[in-house]
Amino acid sequence: MEGVNNRSPGRKATLKLERLENQFQSHLDAPEISSSARAICEILTRASPHGIESALNSTGISPSTELVCEVLKFCYHYPSSAVKFFRWAGKAHKHSAYAWNLMVDLLGKNQLFDPMWDAVRSMKQEDMLSIPTFVSIFGSYCNLARFDEAIMSFDVMDRYGVQQDVVAVNSLLSAICNEENQTERALEFFERIRTKILPDGDSFAILLEGWEKEGNVAQAIHTFGEMVTSIGWSPQNMSAYDTFLTTLVRGERVDEAIKFLGVMKGNSCLPGLRFFSTALVILIKQNNSPHAIALWDIMVSSGLLPDLTMYNTMIGLLCNNNDIDNAFRLLDEMPLNGAFPDSLTYNMIFQCLIKKKKVHELGKFFLEMIKNEMPPTHSNCAMAITMLFEGYDPEAAIEIWNYMIENDIKPFDVSANALLLGLCNLGRFSDIRRFADDMLDRRVSIYESTMTHLKDAFYREGRAARDKFDSIFRRWKHC
Structure with a gap:
């Protein structure tokens, strides 16, 4: 092909090819494959190159159009054998356009570009070339970072009788933008070709997706402006608008996104x-x-x-x-x-x-929660009890504890200790004795640190308070 060289790939391109090859499905991991296709794939993967045709003849299998396509899909790892099979099958039936396109894709994905273009020329003679053929070619070159060849392939489309239209433009733009950090290169091609072929909403959407992936807010704004100037506003371009706005938000330019939303809403194009x-x-x-x-x-x-x-x-x-x-x-x-x-x-x-220590609001909201049968979690109850004591609303804290007991909101331990400490800080020793006895009856765990705090407070109050604590302590000791 004129202008397209079959040069060797660099190390990065080779590694990328290896990753692509790992994605190709083999007949071995395809349970849905037909028995005839499996038998042929076994031959193509195991027979010697010189023995493939005779082995295929010996199967007695008639290579229908459907069978040829099925086999080719599972032969990306074996391009030479796939070519031999394709030629063998072509002797029995004329290949379909889909089968030819599979062969072009298979050869391109395996860097066999000279045979790929031979196949393209054969397709031209058979009048089977179409845009999908060149979409495959664009992808094969771009997957290997051979962008110049991909663009040259677009440039020679008309020589092969395939129209260079906006669908072809968008296919090449997409193939370029699918590669990392190549949207600038896609834009260069876009700027060159747009005077010849008018872009549509998809053209701009592809570029905007590239800018989003690269996080290039400035270029996204420029491309979006060009889009509106070139093709105006239309709800059909919603995916492009979504992508543009998302780029602004990701780039922490939300104020601008909000301004654009206002403009879009005015043009009936809100995302x-x-x-x-x-x-x-x-x-x-x-x-x-x-x-x-x-x-x-x-x-x-x-x-x-x-x-x-x-x-x-x-x-x-x-x-x-x-x-x-x-x-x-x-x-x-x-x-x-x-x-x-x-x-x-x-x-x-x-x-x-x-x-936020909203003591009054918390009590009211707690009542709303239980009214709507949406009780607080046990951890929220514990935090609320502590906060309410700190906010000098012990009755609300006691109300939450009683609700926990009545509605069995377990575990009780953290809330129980928060209640005892809160009462202790207020000097409500009789209430402590009552609640502690009930907690011990329910086998609720009172922490040693809580008991130490209670002991200090009770003992400071004199003999009577000390006796109350000792009574609690004896029960606690034997629990």
Whole structure:
């Protein structure tokens, strides 16, 4: 072929070829293969090169079009044998375009580019060439980082009677952009060819996906601007818009993403729930709650309804950043949008109230939780009891403990010790005796460190208090 040399690959290309070969499926690990195809594959993998044709003849198998295609799919590891089989089968029946395309792909993936182009010329004579043939050629060259040959292959398409249209352009762009850090090279080809072949939404989408993969925000903005100028706005290009916005969010340019969202909304091209889900995941990883809530509000106001998982994810982010007001706002709007809070929803907010030491709000929210049959977890109960004593609301702490006992929210141990220590710090020794006896009856573990703290406090109170502690201690000692 003119202008395309069959040069040797470098070390990186060789390693890449080895990885590609490892992806080829063998007949040995294909349980769905037919018995005839398996028999032929056995010959192609085991017979000597000179004995393949006679071995194939001896099988008595008629190589139908379907059988030829089936065998070729499992012979990528044995290109020489596959060629011999292909020629043998061609004597019985004329090959289909699909079979020819498989052979072109097989030869290209094995770096047998001279035989590959021989096959292309044969296909031209048979009038079987099409864009899929060249898509395979583009991929084979780009997989080996031979981008110049891939582009030259595009340039000679018309000599082989295949039209250079936007589908072919996009196929080559995709093959180049699939390789690491090659979007700039794809852009060079794009800029050269766009004056001859007008790009479509897919052309820009491919480039935008490349920029997203490489994290190149500046180039993504430039390409997006070119897209809007060239082909205008259309809901059909939503995947390109999604990719562009995702690139901005990943690049921590959320303010710009929000501005573009406003423009898109004005042009009836607002992205779908998929983008918002992806963007929120990114922002959560960045722990960026202000921008997350801004995107969230745009999403909901546009009529896109998040599900329970999205609500919980968002509420979790807000609670981690102590934004309790927005967490409550989302909790209140959930039923309106058909998403009903679960135990996780309530417990995340409950925990946030504990962290922020919202004593009054915690008590009210606890009542709401039990009213809705969404009780706090045992660990949240323990933290709440400690916080309520620190916030001088011991009755609320006792109420939580009693609820745990009545509803068997186990394990009790951490909460029990928090209750005893809280009562001890307030000097409520009679209550300690009552609760400690009940705990010991229930075989709840009272920690040694708690007993030491109680002992110090009781002994400071005098003889009567000391006797009370000794009574508790004797029971504790024998539990």
